[in-house]
Amino acid sequence: MSHPQLDEHGRLQHLLSLDGLPREVLLQILDMAEPFLEVTEREVKKVPLLRGKSVFNLFFENSTRTRTTFEIAAKRLSADVINLNVSTSSTTKGESLLDTIDNLCAMNADMFVVRHASSGAPFLIARHLRERGLEHIHVVNAGDGRYAHPTQGLLDMYTIRHYKKDFSRLTVAIVGDVLHSRVARSEIAALTTLGVGELRVIGPKTLLPVGLEQFGARVFHDLRQGLRDVDVVMMLRLQNERMKGALLPSKEEYHQRFGLTPEKLALAKPDAIVMHPGPLNRGIEIDSAVADGPRSVILPQVTFGIAVRMAVMSLLAGQGAQA
C-alpha cells in the first residue's frame, strides 16, 4: 500500500511525515522554497498563488512560533487564514476531532494545518477526508505527539543545504532529548533520504530510543566525543512538559554533560553550524554564548521556515483539481 500522503499518481496529497516521502518530492519542496525566500524579501511580501483559499490552523496543542509561521506563510500566498485554538473551541465542550473536521469542511476549508498532542491525529484526519470523498482538502502535519514534525525537518534540511550544500560529505549530529522529539524523528528521516555522509545521535541513555543504529546512526553518550569534527550540530529542546518519571538527574547535570557550550563546540569543525528548532532553554541545552554566537543559524532557520511552508502549501494546493 502506498503512503497515505501520496495520491495514486505518487503526488503529494497531504504532508504527514518525512518517512516514506520520496527523495524527488523532498528535493522539489526544497527547490521551490528558494524563490519563495526571495518573495519574503520584497517590498510587497505577497504573491497571489492561494488567493481565495481558506487555510485552517488547527492547534490542539499550544505553539506560538509554528502557528505564526504557518499563518505568515499562508498570508504571503494570499490565502485566508483562520486560527482555531483548542482552548477556545468546541472540543472542550466534548465535540470529537472528526466532528470538528466535518464542520470545518462544511465551511469550505481547502487546507488544514494540524498540531496535535496525539501521534497520528493528522493521519486520522487525512483518512477521514478520503472516506468522505473530500480529497481536494489537504492536511499539513504541524507536529503530532512524538511522531513527526515534517515542516520543521524540511526547514532544517533547507538550512543545511543553504550553508553546506552536499549532504553526502557532511557529518551531522543530533543532540539531546531524541526520545520525546518528533523533530528528531523527522530530521533523521530526511537526512537518511538525502544520503547524509554520517549521522550521529548524542544524548543520555534515558533520552535516546532503542534501535537508532538501524537508521544508520552512530550513537554517542558523550557530547565531547560525538561533536568531534562534525559539520552540523542540531540541538533539540529538553522537553520538560513531555517527561514522565525520573529520566534526568537534574537540569544542572544535564547542562554540564549535554549542554552546548563554546568550549564543547570548539571540538566540531571550525565552520560548523549550530541549529535549534526553538524555543530555546538557555543555560540548559544551549549556552547563550553559542545561541547568539557566530556559528548559530537559529534565526535564519525561522526565516527559511516560512519559505519552506509556502512551498509545501503551494505544492499541495496545486495538486487538487488535476487528477
Place this chain on the structure above:
Amino acid sequence: MNLLPEAETLYARLRERLAPDIDRFDALVGIHSGGVWLAERLQRELAPAKALGSIDISFYRDDLAQRGLGRSRVRASHIPFPVQDARILLVDDVLYTGRTVRAAINELFDYGRPARVELAVLVDRGERELPICARYVAHTLPQPLPADERLELARNEAGLFTLRTLRDEPPTTR
C-alpha cells in the same frame, strides 16, 4: 502552414527596432526563460549601463488549481533596481494569450509603481485572450498554430538562438 523564420534573424530585427528607442527605458526585464536570454543580450548589445531584471511568473499564474506548479523549477525573480517610477521594457520570446504578460505586470507592481511598462517580443503568435499588445515585435505569425503546440526560444552553448515547437504532453491517464 507557418514557416518559422530563423531566430537569429528575428533577434537582429528586434534589436534594430529597439535601438532608436532604447533610451526611453531605464531597465529591461526578461520573463523566464526565453525572455531572460533576450533581455540579457539586448542589454549587453544596446545598453550595457541599463539595469537588467528577470521575472519568473509561476507564483502569479491564474491556473494553479488546474495545472499545479509543474515539475519545472521555479526560479527567484530578480529585480535589482527600484521599480517605483521606472520606465521598464518587458521582454519575452513569444506573445500568445497574454496571460504570462498579465502575470508579469502584476508581479512588477508588487515591487513598486513603474512610470511605464512596454513590451518587446520576438514572435507574436496571435490569439490573445487579454487586451495586451506588444510595441516591439520582430515577427507576427500569419496563421495561428495548433493550440497544443508550444513555441519557444532555445539557446545553444554558443549563445545563439533557435525557435522550436513542442507538443504539450497529453494529460496523465489513470
